[in-house]
Each structure stands twice: as structure tokens, then as C-alpha cells.
Amino acid sequence: MLSNTDIARIMLKERWHITGYVVAVTRDVQTGEDLYQEVCLKALATQEQFNDRTSLLKWSRIIARNTAIDYLRKHSRTEIAFSSDFLDTMATEWPSHVEHDCGARIEALSKCLQKLSPTNRKVVHLRYHEALSGIEVAKRINRKVDTLYQMLARIHRRLRDCVTQRLAGDQLK
Amino acid sequence: MTHQNPNAHDDLMRRIMAYHDQTLSIQEIQALEAELREDPGKRQSFIDISLDISLIHGLLQDESHLYGSTLSAPATPKHTVLIRLGAAMVAAALIVAALFLYTYVLNKPVGRLTYAKATQWQTDSLIPNDNLVLPGSYHLIQGHIRLQMNQGTVVTIGGPSQFEIQNQNSIVMTSGRISTLMAEGADPFRVHTKHLKVVDIGTAFGIQVREDGSSHVAVFEGSVQVSSKNTSPLLLKRGDSAHTTSTGQLSPDVFNAQAFAELWPLTKGIDQMSDLVAFIPPGPQRPLTEYRHNKKLFLMPENMNLTVQDKIQVDLTPQTADLPVQDRHPSLLQANTLSSYIVFFNGQERETGGQHQHIQGQITFAKPILGVIYNEENLSKSDRPLGLKGITYPMTHGRGLICKSPSLFPLDSITIDPDGHTIVFDLYTTEYMDQFRVIVSCDESDYSTIPGED
Numbered sequence: 001m002l003s004n005t006d007i008a009r010i011m012l013k014e015r016w017h018i019t020g021y022v023v024a025v026t027r028d029v030q031t032g033e034d035l036y037q038e039v040c041l042k043a044l045a046t047q048e049q050f051n052d053r054t055s056l057l058k059w060s061r062i063i064a065r066n067t068a069i070d071y072l073r074k075h076s077r078t079e080i081a082f083s084s085d086f087l088d089t090m091a092t093e094w095p096s097h098v099e100h101d102c103g104a105r106i107e108a109l110s111k112c113l114q115k116l117s118p119t120n121r122k123v124v125h126l127r128y129h130e131a132l133s134g135i136e137v138a139k140r141i142n143r144k145v146d147t148l149y150q151m152l153a154r155i156h157r158r159l160r161d162c163v164t165q166r167l168a169g170d171q172l173k
Numbered sequence: 174m175t176h177q178n179p180n181a182h183d184d185l186m187r188r189i190m191a192y193h194d195q196t197l198s199i200q201e202i203q204a205l206e207a208e209l210r211e212d213p214g215k216r217q218s219f220i221d222i223s224l225d226i227s228l229i230h231g232l233l234q235d236e237s238h239l240y241g242s243t244l245s246a247p248a249t250p251k252h253t254v255l256i257r258l259g260a261a262m263v264a265a266a267l268i269v270a271a272l273f274l275y276t277y278v279l280n281k282p283v284g285r286l287t288y289a290k291a292t293q294w295q296t297d298s299l300i301p302n303d304n305l306v307l308p309g310s311y312h313l314i315q316g317h318i319r320l321q322m323n324q325g326t327v328v329t330i331g332g333p334s335q336f337e338i339q340n341q342n343s344i345v346m347t348s349g350r351i352s353t354l355m356a357e358g359a360d361p362f363r364v365h366t367k368h369l370k371v372v373d374i375g376t377a378f379g380i381q382v383r384e385d386g387s388s389h390v391a392v393f394e395g396s397v398q399v400s401s402k403n404t405s406p407l408l409l410k411r412g413d414s415a416h417t418t419s420t421g422q423l424s425p426d427v428f429n430a431q432a433f434a435e436l437w438p439l440t441k442g443i444d445q446m447s448d449l450v451a452f453i454p455p456g457p458q459r460p461l462t463e464y465r466h467n468k469k470l471f472l473m474p475e476n477m478n479l480t481v482q483d484k485i486q487v488d489l490t491p492q493t494a495d496l497p498v499q500d501r502h503p504s505l506l507q508a509n510t511l512s513s514y515i516v517f518f519n520g521q522e523r524e525t526g527g528q529h530q531h532i533q534g535q536i537t538f539a540k541p542i543l544g545v546i547y548n549e550e551n552l553s554k555s556d557r558p559l560g561l562k563g564i565t566y567p568m569t570h571g572r573g574l575i576c577k578s579p580s581l582f583p584l585d586s587i588t589i590d591p592d593g594h595t596i597v598f599d600l601y602t603t604e605y606m607d608q609f610r611v612i613v614s615c616d617e618s619d620y621s622t623i624p625g626e627d
Contacts (some may be wrong), residue, residue: 153186
């Protein structure tokens, strides 16, 4: 049976995965963080007994899904989201900390972000730190929105390649 | 992944970016979903992007908090170190992780203190630190505080009060008085007492909890759902009240907002006002003409956080406050969202007998003043965009102030203090209903007081 400390430890390690799933559903990074916290509080407050990490993860995926859908309902945005059965499919396929070690990934990502060109860094900062909409970011850098999406797609690809290389390098050490 | 060509992959990535930017139409989302369903590789790309967005956002937030800058902060090696630690260190790391979770999740600020006056806290109480409000138990022995919760809901509490802030949308009141005003678009705000659960569903209400556990709920605006363990839930609307006994029996009650007389102005964004200003109490809406007093002005909040498309003609702004009255000219105010208040004098006709009443005083607003309308014509023009629905604004000749000579009457004087939050007035009222309207900003970062400066 997992103790509260065990639950806290696992939920902390799963922070990025749960937040990522919520972001995929709600498409709002700020909300992702808030709803992750709600899931954590529910995990610590629930009367449910978790036998092991797997049962907690399964439970947290369902709660994350329901919490995200509740959020969409509250904000009348259910009609402009993926269908609920597709969200279930994604929830079951969503990786966890075991397959996808975010600790090492964050460290690599931090270094890779610094390697981006000044313009790309500005785009990342405006879009993901200041959470500006695509239209606002495009205006700030004097580009069309579609061009911005292409830029973001390229930035993500470069960051992913860079992170993969760094992680592979670490494994060889 | 079954990518036919690089262009198709680029197009998918572009659409995923548009999806996360919430610019895809319903049809485009359905098409994207169908594509992702069909191809596990594409689904994996979508998952990867979503995870990366969350990681980048979190990383930049954390670095910003740690170093005060983004993208240039040095990377912390803590994760690598942790991974390499031996089994003996794992237990310690778990404790650190649990503490971090406690700090990060349970101890994250849920709001901020925007007003504090004459406060005294019990020694074992949490005290809002650096103006930030953390979840936990508080015991306010005396004074008044106003909190703005993270989603914008305003909570005002008067001492003595014991309460526990559970999160940004929930407070448990053990004893004392609380008044709340829910922000538009915020999640429902809940107040629990020993026997009651009150859910604010887009409204304002007050609760007084006595030491014996009995309580009184009064709804000032909108409606709330009140439930008790022992009795059926009630839906209370504006001007309704309910009472619970010390054993938890819930029943409707005669509306009484007396207990919240000091809290309500604070809740509605008034930090301070002279004794010669009476704040219109919350509850059932009455015509303005029913409020009468020979020596006092009445102050009534109108719409809070109102979205206004058109420009509003104002007679006084912080920029023109220093000018001689003769040089002040009306200017157009453009503000996306604003709140407004109407201030008026309405004497008892028989007693005033046409005599001029001299009323001096000031009103300090929580948010910065954007403009004041006191010209009769401009007041009438602003009734429609700013006035409260259901209220008939008296259109009598002479409803405005007379600040410029020549005039048969003694001149009124009204100005904005250099602090930008205070209206200072010196009025000679007549038998007419003298009025002026104050427009304030809705910027959440612009509260006037420095909390703790009692």
C-alpha cells in the first residue's frame, strides 16, 4: 500500500507527464499547471488505496482526463476539443516517468534552449513563457501566423533532436 | 511513422501548433483527430509536442522564479546528481520530493492581500507574507482584510474571525464574518462552515458564523446554493437570507446585511470614505430617490469589470486634476474594462427648504481613478453604458455639479488626489439630486494600499 509520501514522490515525478496530458486536452499551459495541482491534491485526499505505482498512475490518468474535461465544460469548450474516446486512447498511451525520464530531459532541454538563435529564443519566450497567443507572437516578430506555426514546428524538431543527442551522449559516458 | 513526404510531416506539425494555439476550427480538429487515430506514429508526434510544450513552459517558469530571467539561466545539474545517487540517498531524496510537493502544491500562494487595516493576528495564525496568501489556518483578532484570490474573486474578512483557506476557491469559516464577490469567469467559490456549504455561482454574498456554530447567510447579488447536512439545500437569490442553528438546521431568514456593513464597501473596491458618505447597503435594488439624507452623500457601486466598447466623455481625469477649473475640458476615455460608482446627494425636501448643504469629504478607491463625470449632460450620456440595469437615474435639471462660474449657486469643487485613488469633494447641494460618477480601472495589479500599513 502506498503511503502519502510514496504518492507525493510519484506524483512529483509525474508532474510533466500529467501537465502535458492536460495541456494536450485544454491547450492552455497555465491551466495545465493548475489542473496538475488539483490532481495531486485529489491523489493525497482520496480515500482510495493504491497498491502500487501502476494503480496510482492509472488512477491519475483518469482523474487528469476528467479534470481536463470538466475544465472544458466549465469554459464551454467541449465542442472544440477532441472526442472523449480519443482522449481515453491518448490517456492509455501517454508515457510515464519510467519510459520518459523528464529529469534528464529537462536538464538537456535547458541547454538546448540556449543554443537556439535569438529570434527562435524570443519566439519560445513569448509563446511559452509569456503564454501569448500565436497571433500576438506573430505580430511581435512581424510574421504571419502560419509562418509562426512553421517556425514553432522547426524549433520543436531542433530541440527534440538536440535533447536526443544529449541524452544519448550521457548514456555513453 | 508513416510519413509520405517531409511536406506532409511539416503540415501535420503546423496543424498541431495551430491546435495548441486554439485556432483550428471544429472540422479541422476532427480531421486532425482522425489522422492521429489512424497513425500511431503521428499520435506519438502529437504526444511529444504536448509534453515538450509543458516541459518548456515549466522550465522557463522555474528558471524565471529561480534566476529572474529566462533562456539564459544556467542549467541545474540536480537531476543528474539525483540519478547517480546510491540507494542510501534515495530515502532522503523522497523526503525532499515530498517536501517539495508540499511546498509547491499545497503551499502555493492562492491569492494576495490587497487591503489590511488595524489588523492584529493571533500568535499561532498564519499571516499573509509579502502580500501573498498561502493555504492554511488564520486567526484575525481584529481589523479588516481584503484578499484577491488567484481567479479574481474578492474576499473580505472582518475580525475577530477564524478561517482556513483551503485553496483559491474554498474557505472554511470557523467563526467571524466574510463577504465575497466572485469574479466573472472564475470557478465557483465555496465557503464552508461547521454545518453549511455555500457555493457562489456568480454572485456576492456574506456569511456570519457565530462561536456556537450558528450562522447567517445574506445574498447581495446573483444567487448562491446553500446546503446543510441535516436539511434540503436552498437556492438563495439577491436579497434572500438563510439561517442555521447551532445544530445545523437550515431555514430561510429575513434579509439582514447589517453584519456586513463594514465589509461590503471594501468588497466593492472602496478603501476609505468620509463619515459624510453613506455606502448603499447590499440587498434588494431600490430606486435612488428612496435614499434621502440631508447631511450625507450616497455612494452606490454600479457595474464591476464592465467591458465598454465606446469612448466615454469624462469631465475630470488624473491628468487634468491640477488644472484650474476654467481650463478643464471634457476628454474621451477609452478603457476596455472598468468599474463605475455613482455618488449622489438627495436631501429631505421639507427640511432642506432650498438651503444649501455644505458637504466636504473624500472617497478612496482600491483601484486607480480613470475619470470623473460631473457635467449634467455627460452624466446622462453615461447612464446607458455605465448605469445599473433596473435603476432609473433621475434626469432632473441640475443633476450635475456646478464647478465653473458664473453661477447663481456657490461653486462645487471636485478633484483627484495625486495618489490617483482618492476623490476630494467640497459640494454645496441644492434641492436637486446632485450627482457625479467615478470610473476606476480594473487592472488587478493596481490596488492602492500597501497591505500591512495600518
